Amino acid sequence: MSRKRQPKIAEGSDWTFEELDRADAEIGRVAREYGLDCYRHQLEIITAEQMMDAYAAIGMPVYYHHWSFGKHFLETENRYKRGQMGLAYEIVINSDPCIAYLMEENTMAMQALVIAHAAYGHNSFFKGNHLFKQWTSADAIVDYLVFARNYIAECEERHGVDAVEQLIDACHAVSSLGVDRYKRSPQLSLQKERERQREREAYLQSQVNELWRTLPKHEAAAQSGEEARFPVEPEENLLYFVEKHAPLLEPWQREIIRIVRKIGQYFYPQRQTQVMNEGWATYWHHTLLNTLYDEGRVGDGFMFEFLQSHTNVVMQPPYNSNWYSGINPYALGFAMWQDLRRICEAPDDEDRAWFPGVAGSDWRETFDFAMRNFKDESFIAQFLSPRLMRQFRFFAVLDDDERDKLEVSAIHDDPGYRALRLKLSDQYNLGSHDPDIQVWNVDLRGDRSLTLRHFKHRRRDLAPDYERVLEHLAYLWGFAVRLEQQDEKGEVSLLAERMHDRRRSTDGTS
């Protein structure tokens, strides 16, 4: 065999470009043998400092400037320098070609691990998962970010850094209400985006206002005796609503709102697939590198180093450990994918009872199906096995503020499995994680005030932050904004109200 004569890859600790190239080729070969379908990718070598930069800009190669990213940078730098955290050794960008960053300081073994994890693991997930396919345009994102940065820089020149900063602050504050959950956003490209931006600007401004509409309609509404609500249906994408309907915004302000909204939307799938995505990438770096080891293409030293990092990544401290900070998505995801393969290849009776369609099926096909069609919530609801619940020793705690004590509501035993799985799945449901707040009404005939309504779920209140968020929103809307709360019995109460005071908008802080 020619294999015997080939030198091992990734020997020694220092990496070179040739070695990276060889390692990538080998890992790629094995990945193709497993049938992973990836975007083309490129590897970029960066320094630790640049890694922190990228961190601060939520992993994006180009991003607009804002003080909050400076804050994140300082935070990261601080913790890194104090040794409280190692840098994540990988950042990967969902783009076509997919960009994976390799940090200069890493050893060759780590580089190979990152290549397998990011350039093949995450990459294939980005390409295959339906959420990413539906919501993100990998071929256009880098272009769009360039457009966004340049546009915002231009606005800063024209309208002053303070004005732009205040606007972006406000957008960030309500950005969690800036995603469409059900509609597909259109494809974007730099050229198209620029053209469309101009068109939009002209069109929007001529169109904005439902709110300024002429008298006859109002009379009609008055005559009917019942006030027509605007919007007719509650709208959950607050940023979108503001962009389209806020009466007093300038065209450039609408464009910036749109930029923040678009980028938020781009990251939405990542928030929905953390466990799956990280688990998938971890599973594949583990599998690819182990395969290379079995083929004799990497040495024992490499494997020791690799396994040391790998086990660190997938460690799950128990609830009573000092290190516990919730469920580690890498650990859960990795274990689930591994378990899924076991269910396919070596099912026992329990598996056959729980997963009749999956047990004994071809694992590659099942993997592909699961990777493409699920998100964290549904993935857990579908594939978390009783065996894994036992292995993690999961238990659910009910915290009800009307009761004095906490109660253990389910544990990893026969009566508890289904309930436990459902609860864990719900924990990853962003819909129940984020408060449900919708645009309820705009007072078209009166003071043009905007009313939001918070639908209380399980009696959970909003964190007191909302007062400050409302201030930001009042700035965007330009008139008074109100936040109502509707509890589960359907009773509505006014939570807070903010008048917009034009004078305050100039002092730059809030």
Place this chain on the structure above:
Amino acid sequence: MTVRIIDRRQDSRNKSSINRGRFIRRFKGQIRKAVADAIAKRGIRDLENGEKIGIPGKDIGEPHFRHGRGGRRETVHPGNDRFAQGDQMDRPTEGGGGQGKGQASNEGDGLDDFVFTLTRDEFLDIFFDELALPNLVKRQLARIDEYKRVRAGYTQSGVPTNINLVRTMRSAAGRRLAIGGPYRRRLRDLQNELESLLDEANPDPDEIARLRHEIAILRAKQEAIPFIDPFDLRYANRVRIPQPSTQAVMFCLMDVSGSMDEATKQMAKRFFMLLYLFLNRNYEHIEVVFIRHHTIAEEVDEDTFFHSRETGGTIVSSALKLMLEIIQARYSSTMWNIYGAQASDGDNWDSDSPGCRELLSESILPVVQYFAYVEITEAEPQNLWREYEKLVAAHAGVFAQQRIVAPSDIYPVFRELFRKKLV
């Protein structure tokens, strides 16, 4: 198929420095306060470092709509070691060890101070800002821009003018020896072989031809060793090291009588710091002498200087006399550049002030580079100020005085000083 690898290490290193700048700009108020606190704690010679700054967490948070406490919530945790379904337990107390149940993260953080480190430049920037220094001066102080080029061995790359011939030829000779060595050895062997073959009675002509051929090839190879090769080139290497000139001594004179309160002393400290910073840019070695006085003067260390408090009257001339004595004893003006900085709230024993003026104009001003006096008060000027005023015209460029209320008033005292050094 090979993968595309891009080396980004040389790209702009500080992609985030803009964001960092934005951050500092936004929290300038808080940072300035933190810098003021830091200055109070620092020694006046300690301006070359960055500073750890804390900003209250509540100022810095970014608000979002999110769930607060209360209501009914269920969370799943790993590592069950004791619970069965239906078990009841008390709510863990705040921060109660590792059993936080993961809820503490929801709220309650964000109140810690946000701590980060200002770089030296950022720190100075804010310090200067407060002092209202002109930009040119800021740049002069913040930058180390006098360099001396010193030799630092040899390198293999450089510009042609820096080629060092001796080193280059030496390494060329070494390389020729090293590369030619095996050929020479082989050649010697072949030649010996050839000679012994020729000495034989009946030499084999083929063998002789073969040896001759081989010798010819080796000779050609020897010839082909280049006399000089880019590999041999050696360049003189020079590095730039910052080069401030010679040495200076700085006298800090301060009134510590009862009327000088803490705020006034902090103001005086900034005044001394600014002078120190200036000197630090221009001199290699700086000594600082602290003289405090009420009715009598004494030399003290920095800590005592700024933080101890005395009571009693004020005789300024005592400090000036002590300064003069110290100059004569330790800092002869031919060896040292001498600077004086005096701060007071303006009080002095009435009959002492003319004596002070005389001391300055006759003995001190002739030997110092610069003497600056600040009066930190809002009250009417008193006799010391009026006496000193007479000096300003006669000793322009050497003596300056200023009445200050805020830190931004300090700079004019040094205006002459900085102007002089800038040209």
